[in-house]
Amino acid sequence: MEFENSLNFAQQLDAKDPLRKYREQFHFPKVNDKDVIYFTGNSLGLQPKRTQQFVNDIMTDWKNLAVEGHFHAEKSWWDYHERLAAPLAKVVGAKPQEVSVMNTLTVNLHMLMVSFYRPTKTRYKIICEEKAFPSDQYMLNSQVKFHGFDPDEAIVEVKKREGENFWRTEDIIATINEVGDELALLLIGGVNYYNGQVFNMKEITKAAKDQGAYVGWDLAHGAGNVALELHDWGVDFAAWCSYKYMNSGPGNASGIFVHEQYLNTTDIPRFEGWWGTKKETRFLMKPEFEPMANADAWQVSNPPVLALAPYLASLEMFEEVGMKALIEKRNCIVAYLEFVLGEIDKEVEGTFEILTPKDRGCQLSVFLHGQGKALFHYLMDQGVVTDWREPNVIRLAPAPFYCSYEDMFRFGQILKDGITKNLP
Structure with a gap:
């Protein structure tokens, strides 16, 4: 599949996603009255609404x-x-x-x-x-x-x-x-x-x-x-x-x-x-x-x-x-996230590096060259829930049950904005 780093393309992928209805079956925290972009299912998964x-x-x-x-x-x-x-x-x-x-x-x-x-x-x-x-x-x-x-x-x-x-x-x-x-x-x-x-x-x-x-x-x-x-x-x-x-x-x-x-x-x-x-x-x-x-x-x-x-x-x-369907979406959404990161990296001149090899699951670990923890805090303030590992790594885990392709596009734009701000 030929990916595009655009909102319209991401929304097209979401429209074709056979698991898209499950996103509505989870509770999302909110920042600035909007659902967060949640990348920490590798630490704590969101709560299914049926759990209660x-x-x-x-x-x-x-x-x-x-x-x-x-x-x-x-x-x-x-x-x-x-x-x-x-x-x-x-x-x-x-x-x-x-x-x-x-x-x-x-x-x-x-x-x-x-x-x-x-x-x-x-x-x-x-x-x-x-x-x-x-x-x-x-x-x-x-x-x-x-x-x-x-x-x-x-x-x-x-x-x-x-x-x-x-x-x-x-x-x-x-x-x-x-x-x-x-x-x-x-x-x-x-x-x-x-x-x-x-x-x-x-x-x-x-x-x-x-x-x-x-x-x-x-x-x-x-x-x-x-x-x-x-x-x-x-x-x-x-x-x-x-x-x-x-x-x-x-x-x-x-x-x-x-x-x-x-x-x-x-x-x-x-x-x-x-x-x-x-x-x-x-x-x-x-x-x-x-x-x-x-x-x-x-x-x-x-x-x-x-x-x-x-x-x-x-x-x-x-x-x-079923695990087969989850893995199929996982492979596609992680590949799209990797593509978005690559496109942003071209625009901001190589400021980060993906540490995760091709033998992977949901997670991409990204080393932020020259970036301090201020970028992590900026992402969190903008409603991107990720985590920080020393020395300069953020872990991104788009869980297929509830993460969307639009999330991946929006994250790329927020990440680019944070990098170009030259945060201390």
Whole structure:
């Protein structure tokens, strides 16, 4: 498609957009009485308008039924989480029994490490990407120290090549082969939070498993954003948050994936609790733990249904649209944003650089040469909600559910105006 950097062309794209009706199904903050241009779905997705009713239903059941809501609410609470498994499985490329929802992301990674980081004196190393998201770094460091190893020796970071802004798959695989039979676990963010790169999860997973290691993926920026086939790739485990591209609300519950080969077994180590034991005998209060035959075996506590309600509301939308349609629009709108940025760059003489490689999802990370944080504040004041990462990077994530092509054009004009103002 031949793009044009014009309002008319952007509006034509919006008119042809099969997802355009979904924009009206989200609440937008306003600046100067206008809906903002929202680029931070990679940090917190907008609230779907249908979410309120899902939460209200639980509040009403609590009011009218009290404890009986566990079993007699229209969406009974004791098995509320089970309603999320099938639609989530489609989003991450899993079987429904391989998916559960519980806790929050880093908590779940710690819980899953109990099962999948089982170091020995000779096989104890973990491979991750350099400058992983800080929470992952803290989690890995603490896990390694808990097992009595030195993080400087046990954690191997794959670095980007000098002068490049992305990781090369061949460098990751070379590192896997170099660590060899000392490798206990590979755990990488499937989509890098800083530069927006999507890693080749299929090839990397195979390379690590060929070395006898477990493989996990942090999909905080992947779930609801990129095509995933966790079961077919042979991934051992994964976890993701729900509040970014999946629009479930701030700090909300996390999803997990555990490959079916580890299900319905009692011989895998894990931290166990009441809600992981069989439904059929749970209320008999038996002293023996009998694991659920699915990923719910990793649950330790009863589900927080007030938190799960917004997630279920959002998943209803994912069911309606499907990941294929979301990815098709994502590819087009990100390409149009890249084109608009390129046209603006010509007009203002090369003041910024896109760091994100072509292996990407919704996000473009833009390095602003010679621009200070004043430009970021200018964008925010003009109703462009983006975020700033040091030293001079703004991250732009046009989520396909609610961002429009007109947003991309308007942003380009605002960005150009801000740059030409020579802000301090």
